[in-house]
Amino acid sequence: MLRRDDTSTGRSTEALRLVSVSKTYGSGDTAVTALDGVTLSLPAGSFTAVTGPSGSGKSTLLQCAAGLDRPTQGRVVVDGADLAGRSESELAAFRRQRTGFLFQQFNLLPMLSVRENVALPLRLAGRPVDRARCEEVLIQAGLGERIDHMPAELTGAEQQRVAIARALLTGPGVIFADEPTGALDSRSTHEVLTLLQEAVHVHGLTVVMVTDDPAAASYADSVLVLADGRIVDEPPVPAASIAAERLTGRTSRNANRNANLSQDLAPSSYPNPYQRTSPGSSPRPSEKSQQARQPQMPQQAKQTKQSQQLRHAQAA
Structure with missing residues (x-):
């Protein structure tokens, strides 16, 4: 079971707020608007999926919200802190201390062990490394027997769980996940998303996940749908399970079809x-x-x- 770090107490009740955020690349006739006046507010302790067609602005939204990129216009407030006016070094320090990140490719350093990869954000932030805490988080993530292994010795799901443990170690105000299950099979996807659900529903963390997969989006509490840089739909909480129901129905049909084929x-x-038959027999x-x-x-x-x-x- 994952638990929140003690440093996370006293967090803002609003995990993320965007006010009229726009992002434009280029200028003049070649200008491309990736985000067009996006406004949203996400409460602490929520699991939100951001989805939409390719080129809709999902990744740009995540990058601006996480302080990885600066919006052309608008305000971004993360865990009660306004990111406007901060220098690059200040933004980097803020990300290390107040946010966590998950990516499709895990971003583990191959020359470091599992334990060392998890402790890396603390070392970069100049904070003391609590070995017992690192081990505790890894055990809670189901990696108790992999603590001293190298990334190359792990499965894809195990590597992503290491990345989740690394993100949770510092007690982040928000975890930003960019296609965290894009490189995983369906069983590993379920394991990773269930772990994120537990972090949110049991321990009060906040997850904002970008995904193209409606089945992955169904694990979230709410879904934001983007198109052409704008939020075009925000289904109510019950609608987040529709993709899972459709996936279940499709899985059942596939199972019946495969069973019939196996019988055939x-x-x-x-x-x-x-x-052998007798000559001339029929x-x-x-x-x-x-x-x-x-x-x-x-x-x-x-x-x-x-x-x-x-x-x-x-x-x-």
Whole structure:
């Protein structure tokens, strides 16, 4: 179970506020507006997914909200602190102390162990490293047996859990996640998003996640939909589960289809082509009708089955 660091007490009740935030790249005829007057307010202890088509401004929104990029216009307030007017070094210090980050590629240093990767933000911030606290967070993230391993020895899901533990260690006001499950399979995606849900619902942390995956968005409490740099939809909380329900329905249909296909391809459904018969013999009428009712085997599967049976026959 993950818990919030003691330094996080007394946080603002509003985790993130954007006021008329715009971001324009270039100028004149070549200017591109990535964000167009976005205003939003997210409470502390919430899990928000930001989704939309490619080029809608999702990643730009996250970068401006996290202080990784400066908006052309508007205000950004993170955990009660206004980011306007801060120098690059001040923004960097703020990010280390007050925010956490998750990315698709994990961003673990390959020459450092799991424990050392988790402790890295503390070292960069000049804060003392509490080894016991590092181990506690890793155990809570399900990595108790991987503490001294190197990143190359971990699965993708385990590497992302290391990144989550690293983000949580400093007790951040907001965790910004940019496609955190983009490089994971469905089972690993579930593990990672469940861990983020636990951090939010049990321990009061705040997560803002950008994703193109509606199934991943369904784990959030609320969803913001962007198009052309603007928020075009903000479904109520119950709507966040729609994608999961659709995914479940599609999974069930796929399971039924695969079960039917497996039954169709079952060896007992087809006569043995190597079975010896008497010369001149032919199937009885009942056998013909039974064979006519049998489903046709796909050509590739049929060739594979025949090759396997031929090898068995030769071995006998």
